[in-house]
Amino acid sequence: MASAVSDEEQKYHSAIINGVRAEVDKWRSLPSPNDWGVTPETARLLQHWRHHPFSGVRPFFCQVEAVETAIWLTEVAPTRGRMAQTFLDHLASSNEDANPGLTRLALKLATGAGKTTVMAMLIAWQTINAVRHPNSKRFTRGFLLVAPGLTIKDRLRVLLPNDADSYYKTRELVPADLMADLERCKIVITNYHSFKLRERLEVAKGTRLLLQGRGNNALDTLESEGQMIQRVMPELMGLKNVMVINDEAHHCYQEKPVKVEDEDLKGDDKKEAEENNEAARLWINGIKAVQRQLGLNRVIDLSATPFFLRGSGYAEGTLFPWTMSDFSLMDAIECG
Numbered sequence: 001m002a003s004a005v006s007d008e009e010q011k012y013h014s015a016i017i018n019g020v021r022a023e024v025d026k027w028r029s030l031p032s033p034n035d036w037g038v039t040p041e042t043a044r045l046l047q048h049w050r051h052h053p054f055s056g057v058r059p060f061f062c063q064v065e066a067v068e069t070a071i072w073l074t075e076v077a078p079t080r081g082r083m084a085q086t087f088l089d090h091l092a093s094s095n096e097d098a099n100p101g102l103t104r105l106a107l108k109l110a111t112g113a114g115k116t117t118v119m120a121m122l123i124a125w126q127t128i129n130a131v132r133h134p135n136s137k138r139f140t141r142g143f144l145l146v147a148p149g150l151t152i153k154d155r156l157r158v159l160l161p162n163d164a165d166s167y168y169k170t171r172e173l174v175p176a177d178l179m180a181d182l183e184r185c186k187i188v189i190t191n192y193h194s195f196k197l198r199e200r201l202e203v204a205k206g207t208r209l210l211l212q213g214r215g216n217n218a219l220d221t222l223e224s225e226g227q228m229i230q231r232v233m234p235e236l237m238g239l240k241n242v243m244v245i246n247d248e249a250h251h252c253y254q255e256k257p258v259k260v261e262d263e264d265l266k267g268d269d270k271k272e273a274e275e276n277n278e279a280a281r282l283w284i285n286g287i288k289a290v291q292r293q294l295g296l297n298r299v300i301d302l303s304a305t306p307f308f309l310r311g312s313g314y315a316e317g318t319l320f321p322w323t324m325s326d327f328s329l330m331d332a333i334e335c336g
Helices: 002-028 041-053 061-079 080-099 115-132 148-158 176-182 203-213 225-232 268-291 327-335
Strands: 104-109 143-147 186-189 242-247 297-303 323-327
Touching: 002 061, 002 080, 002 225, 002 323, 041 061, 041 115, 041 176, 061 080, 061 104, 061 115, 061 323, 104 115, 115 143, 115 148, 115 176, 115 297, 143 148, 143 268, 148 186, 203 268, 225 268, 268 297
Parallel strands: 104 297, 104 323, 143 186, 143 242, 242 297
Antiparallel strands: none
């Protein structure tokens, strides 16, 4: 039952992704930057990524295409009439269903396609525009990068403009004269575990019972949401409109309240599903806390597998419906 519905949904969703890709292809082929419908800063970056004589590895087509998709949906589609509006409506309604209150956009990139480079390009595009257009709500210079573990968090240091191995310089992703603007970004790299509210007061069990007294009032010693934000991302306090970039984003979802019918899990499968859901809950609730405390521009999800996990309430393996760009494993193998 669940998988039949899912097949139909997947076909519809593939049509959406292919439709966006076709529109981005047409837009990319327009010869004059004056016809691109983007800011001069965005046009400059696009020309750089497409045509600069890179001394090392040039950005792969799939990396540029993923960033172009985000740019097209943000800057171009809102002014491109009914066809483009269809895709924006799809994105809005799939978020309303699955992530109420959040605007998420997933970019699917096969393993090895270089998600970190895509993150660097997204940060450059957003920051340089935010600095040059400070009143625009479409752009931000504040970024929260969320990873599922410490090793990935450490690997993302290359996204800090002042890091010795910063991708903006070592991979020549930003023209030299725009680097000063880029350096005004504020970036916090964390892992989702940091969203867990911590004890402000270490109280022994006996003392806790004593302090609670005879009433049943539990002693609240956990930090508040605002205190958690202050601890995890002090650099972003005072900035509004922060962009969240989720790495390995398939671990971040909101459970569906009504589960699919065929999901009666037992044993290890049930335990794994419960662990997945607990992690997902902590991750998505942390992002919602940032939304409430600071305000969010958008959440960009990067993953080779942006699919719902078993136990999420959705049919296992269903593609996140807010996925708008897909560079698949088959594409990656064909491209070498």
